[in-house]
Amino acid sequence: xxxxxxxxxxxxxxxxxxxxxxxxxxxxxxxxxxxxxxxxxxxxxxxxxxxxxxxxxxxxxxxxxxxxxxxxxxxxxxxxxxxxxxxxxxxxxxxxxxxxxxxxxxxxxxxxxxxxxxxxxxxxxxxxxxxxxxxxxxxxxxxxxxxxxxxxxxxxxxxxxxxxxxxxxxxxxxxxxxxxxxxxxxxxxxxxxxxxxxxxxxxxxxxxxxxxxxxxxxxxxxxxxxxxxxxxxxxxxxxxxxxxxxxxxxxxxxxxxxxxxxxxxxxxxxxxxxxxxxxxxxxxxxxxxxxxxxxxxxxxxxxxxxxxxxxxxxxxxxxxxxxxxxxxxxxxxxxxxxxxxxxxxxxxxxxxxxxxxxxxxxxxxxxxxxxxxxxxxxxxxxxxxxxxxxxxxxxxxxxxxxxxxxxxxxxxxxxxxxxxxxxxxxxxxxxxxxxxxxxxxxxxxxxxxxxxxxxxxxxxxxxxxxxxxxxxxxxxxxxxxxxxxxxxxxxxxx
Amino acid sequence: xxxxxxxxxxxxxxxxxxxxxxxxxxxxxxxxxxxxxxxxxxxxxxxxxxxxxxxxxxxxxxxxxxxxxxxxxxxxxxxxxxxxxxxxxxxxxxxxxxxxxxxxxxxxxxxxxxxxxxxxxxxxxxxxxxxxxxxxxxxxxxxxxxxxxxxxxxxxxxxxxxxxxxxxxxxxxxxxxxxxxxxxxxxxxxxxxxxxxxxxxxxxxxxxxxxxxxxxxxx
Amino acid sequence: xxxxxxxxxxxxxxxxxxxxxxxxxxxxxxxxxxxxxxxxxxxxxxxxxxxxxxxxxxxxxxxxxxxxxxxxxxxxxxxxxxxxxxxxxxxxxxxxxxxxxxxxxxxxxxxxxxxxxxxxxxxxxxxxxxxxxxxxxxxxxxxxxxxxxxxxxxxxxxxxxxxxxxxxxxxxxxxxxxxxxxxxxxxxxxxxxxxxxxxxxxxxxxxxxxxxxxxx
Numbered sequence: 046x047x048x049x050x051x052x053x054x055x056x057x058x059x060x061x062x063x064x065x066x067x068x069x070x071x072x073x074x075x076x077x078x079x080x081x082x083x084x085x086x087x088x089x090x091x092x093x094x095x096x097x098x099x100x101x102x103x104x105x106x107x108x109x110x111x112x113x114x115x116x117x118x119x120x121x122x123x124x125x126x127x128x129x130x131x132x133x134x135x136x137x138x139x140x141x142x143x144x145x146x147x148x149x150x151x152x153x154x155x156x157x158x159x160x161x162x163x164x165x166x167x168x169x170x171x172x173x174x175x176x177x178x179x180x181x182x183x184x185x186x187x188x189x190x191x192x193x194x195x196x197x198x199x200x201x202x203x204x205x206x207x208x209x210x211x212x213x214x215x216x217x218x219x220x221x222x223x224x225x226x227x228x229x230x231x232x233x234x235x236x237x238x239x240x241x242x243x244x245x246x247x248x249x250x251x252x253x254x255x256x257x258x259x260x261x262x263x264x265x266x267x268x269x270x271x272x273x274x275x276x277x278x279x280x281x282x283x284x285x286x287x288x289x290x291x292x293x294x295x296x297x298x299x300x301x302x303x304x305x306x307x308x309x310x311x312x313x314x315x316x317x318x319x320x321x322x323x324x325x326x327x328x329x330x331x332x333x334x335x336x337x338x339x340x341x342x343x344x345x346x347x348x349x350x351x352x353x354x355x356x357x358x359x360x361x362x363x364x365x366x367x368x369x370x371x372x373x374x375x376x377x378x379x380x381x382x383x384x385x386x387x388x389x390x391x392x393x394x395x396x397x398x399x400x401x402x403x404x405x406x407x408x409x410x411x412x413x414x415x416x417x418x419x420x421x422x423x424x425x426x427x428x429x430x431x432x433x434x435x436x437x438x439x440x441x442x443x444x445x446x447x448x449x450x451x452x453x454x455x456x457x458x459x460x461x462x463x464x465x466x467x468x469x470x471x472x473x474x475x476x477x478x479x480x481x482x483x484x485x486x487x488x489x490x491x492x493x494x495x496x497x498x499x500x501x502x503x504x505x506x507x508x509x510x511x512x513x514x515x516x517x518x519x520x521x522x523x524x525x526x527x528x529x530x531x532x533x534x535x536x537x538x539x
Numbered sequence: 540x541x542x543x544x545x546x547x548x549x550x551x552x553x554x555x556x557x558x559x560x561x562x563x564x565x566x567x568x569x570x571x572x573x574x575x576x577x578x579x580x581x582x583x584x585x586x587x588x589x590x591x592x593x594x595x596x597x598x599x600x601x602x603x604x605x606x607x608x609x610x611x612x613x614x615x616x617x618x619x620x621x622x623x624x625x626x627x628x629x630x631x632x633x634x635x636x637x638x639x640x641x642x643x644x645x646x647x648x649x650x651x652x653x654x655x656x657x658x659x660x661x662x663x664x665x666x667x668x669x670x671x672x673x674x675x676x677x678x679x680x681x682x683x684x685x686x687x688x689x690x691x692x693x694x695x696x697x698x699x700x701x702x703x704x705x706x707x708x709x710x711x712x713x714x715x716x717x718x719x720x721x722x723x724x725x726x727x728x729x730x731x732x733x734x735x736x737x738x739x740x741x742x743x744x745x746x747x748x749x750x751x752x753x754x755x756x757x758x
Numbered sequence: 759x760x761x762x763x764x765x766x767x768x769x770x771x772x773x774x775x776x777x778x779x780x781x782x783x784x785x786x787x788x789x790x791x792x793x794x795x796x797x798x799x800x801x802x803x804x805x806x807x808x809x810x811x812x813x814x815x816x817x818x819x820x821x822x823x824x825x826x827x828x829x830x831x832x833x834x835x836x837x838x839x840x841x842x843x844x845x846x847x848x849x850x851x852x853x854x855x856x857x858x859x860x861x862x863x864x865x866x867x868x869x870x871x872x873x874x875x876x877x878x879x880x881x882x883x884x885x886x887x888x889x890x891x892x893x894x895x896x897x898x899x900x901x902x903x904x905x906x907x908x909x910x911x912x913x914x915x916x917x918x919x920x921x922x923x924x925x926x927x928x929x930x931x932x933x934x935x936x937x938x939x940x941x942x943x944x945x946x947x948x949x950x951x952x953x954x955x956x957x958x959x960x961x962x963x964x965x966x967x968x969x970x971x972x973x974x
Contacts, residue, residue, distance in 0.1 A: 064787070225795070331819050346804065349801070
């Protein structure tokens, strides 16, 4: 492949620096091609596997005898297999892919030693596969978000070490003087995750802490995987794609700085809110609640930043798949985080703790925010890696509407069901079995929304596979959009 | 915000701050909490579990029971845990010092189990309930654990551990063949032993319930 | 982009076909520039919101920190408050009885109707409404063997609750059972439970219904 300079020069010897910069991006994309594709495809496979386990688990809750004879599929194992497939399988694989691509682009440095990353992908996916099979076989540790049996975790460590080394190298060789906001989030996420995981492994599995100190470590770890690993990567993607697709700058650098540091300081104390009312000292619970309330600051700041960047360009949502998925995700980030701050208040928590409300909240965060932002990112990245367009706008449309409607219905109805469950559970004159019975319609509706979401995933998978195997087009191509952009609409003749 | 080392330092201290506060401080404050020795009884509480119950704990772990059942009682007045008879008092850290792995749980699809050994001390009930929850609790959505049992030919005498199924239920499920019995496997026995060991009935000094002062003098 | 060899810089291999170049150019040129940041100032409202939140959180943490004492689990307690409350007021036996009954409900059900073929009903039961000498013994030591309740026969085991429940709890739950679901029998007093507990102190093992029927 010709290098950036000659490529740009082939257009016109007097090319602008802007075009040279774009040619450079082309080179960077080419260097990133195989590592990112491998992580993306692995992620997609895990998404489908995780969706399968999700449906099985959801059905088992309202129809408990469904597949009831199979020990390896008992609810406690199927649900755990679902969680680990979507967290460490789908979400982390796609997070790696998007993080690398963003880091390479923003550093304006080619992805060096892509072979390292391909090896890392193999180790990571091998580890998760062995882990999920181990869970189904009965070796789950039953530590929430850390259920992968200890025999599989060394593989994950090797994979991550390779990723960490690579990320530092790429950042070290960056060409840009200015470190864009997305890069802060990516660097932070890549540094924080291994620290969290290592502490959890040591203090819960290898040298377990005594008594409920375990619970504190567990929820410091698990909540921070959400807040300090997935959230920064999702925000990094949103901070890149919204201004990139629109061609506008982010509203305010100062808001970005404030948002980043307030998230860094407050988010990691919030994990204790999973233990409100529990057998841990009241002071650490109150600290967790205080931090959860303070989280309103980074959330509001980010919302303002994104909103004012979008203002005046909402019309672009009609045409761009990337923008639509990412903005859907960003809006849900604001909603789910504000709900989370509310859930930490003791009075609210008294009702929602231990109920399906929490499950709805978790899915709104990991799916309606993180996964939807990742979908949008994939729709932008793949054409640039493969130099092909998405084969079918109809499939993208199906994917969007099925997942958007599915997940919104999911978290709304299950929140209602969970709230009712919590209110009734706090009323001792209502027998527990009645409380359970009243949740069943909501659990059934959750299975229905799960099927709708699955349709979206299948549409996505078909589009990806089709795109991978399609022949590279010969001539100039136009992006696959929902509708032609307004600027290109033919104006009626006067 | 363009200097790599500064950003790194900030990122490091951000997580170090919460790691110190949430993890390290608490490990120092109550990470070496010991069981409480009662002079009058001459025993330490909480009492240790039997070997069979420890094996049962591993069955509880591998089947993922904590994803539907919590094991923590909240204080009176916060939720209805004590009103529902799930415990006499709030669970405290000392209740868990002998637990090799703590299964506090975060879901109550099913009831809290911290004191199930005190609340439901009948092993027979547990065997029936685990075999088919809807047998003892109509309307329950709990998973059936039939694979923890064996339907086998009676060898000589009927086993004393054989489940006593109600006649019409046995007929409906085809479990009423003469000369056959339904017995729990060792995993089921261990699990039930574990469940029966779950009782936090000792009143530690720090677990005394707090009764707010009501106007005037308290005493 | 002509095919004339003399147009190419010397020594530079042809990296891509003309068609590919054209394709690349179209994707390359349509992309917007890399994102940058604008410099709009912080809204004043935000500073107000932040100050409010910091103030609120600080007060919250101060009030509900329990003096940062690791043995304080109830967030309402502040240092020096632990002994202030005094013993809790004595509770209505019916409330205690209803709460203890949740133990029994797993078998006898909250409706008191039991489970046909498995657990006898308590609602309308002649045993429950009969002499307290028998039912106190059942609760203390358990029951095992064939029994007839409301003309239906059962053959099961009930565990002993003597070691698990206090006298006042046993009295309360029996009082509850004897006055609920249309049952109408006199309440049971904790002193009576205490007497019977002393009388059967040497007994181990559950009662059989035949043994109990011999007790007046």
